[in-house]
Amino acid sequence: MNYKTLTLTLLLGLATQTNLQAEEMMHHEGHDMSQTGEMSEQAAMVMTKGVITRLDEGRGKVGIKHEAIENKMPPMTMVFRVANPAQLQDLKVGDAVRFHAENPDGKLTVTTIQKQ
Numbered sequence: 001m002n003y004k005t006l007t008l009t010l011l012l013g014l015a016t017q018t019n020l021q022a023e024e025m026m027h028h029e030g031h032d033m034s035q036t037g038e039m040s041e042q043a044a045m046v047m048t049k050g051v052i053t054r055l056d057e058g059r060g061k062v063g064i065k066h067e068a069i070e071n072k073m074p075p076m077t078m079v080f081r082v083a084n085p086a087q088l089q090d091l092k093v094g095d096a097v098r099f100h101a102e103n104p105d106g107k108l109t110v111t112t113i114q115k116q
Contacts, residue, residue: 045112046070047098052091053077060085062110069101072108081109091115 048070054063065077080101082088091097091113099113 045100047100047112049116050097050099052093052095052097054079055088055091055093057085057088060088062088062091062113064097064099064110066099072101072103078108081107082113083109083111087113 048066048068050064050066052062053065054061056062060082061079062082063077063079067075080099087110096116097113098116099110101108101110103109
């Protein structure tokens with residue numbers, strides 16, 4: 001057997017073994033691992049408690065007196081942009097809410113908001 005044949009044989013064997021290991025990991029003991037990205041995204045969406053102090057549906061803004069926003073800021077009252085102003089329709093000043101804010105383009109924006 002020459003070196004090229006030996007190298008190709010070893011590489012083919014390694015590729016086959018790697019492919020089998022990857023397939024086994026995807027279906028480890030019957031668990032479908034294809035949803036791990038979705039679970040990580042949900043776990044990353046931390047909800048913060050607050051109380052609505054101001055609503056401006058026309059401008060897509062909401063004032064919220066909130067607890068500390070994880071990894072972003074301490075408790076305070078501030079006005080946020082809202083990614084989807086339609087989310088404000090059933091809310092009123094004084095409502096206790098849970099919300100998630102992200103920082104696209106350097107402006108803290110509420111992406112999810114719900115009454116408590």
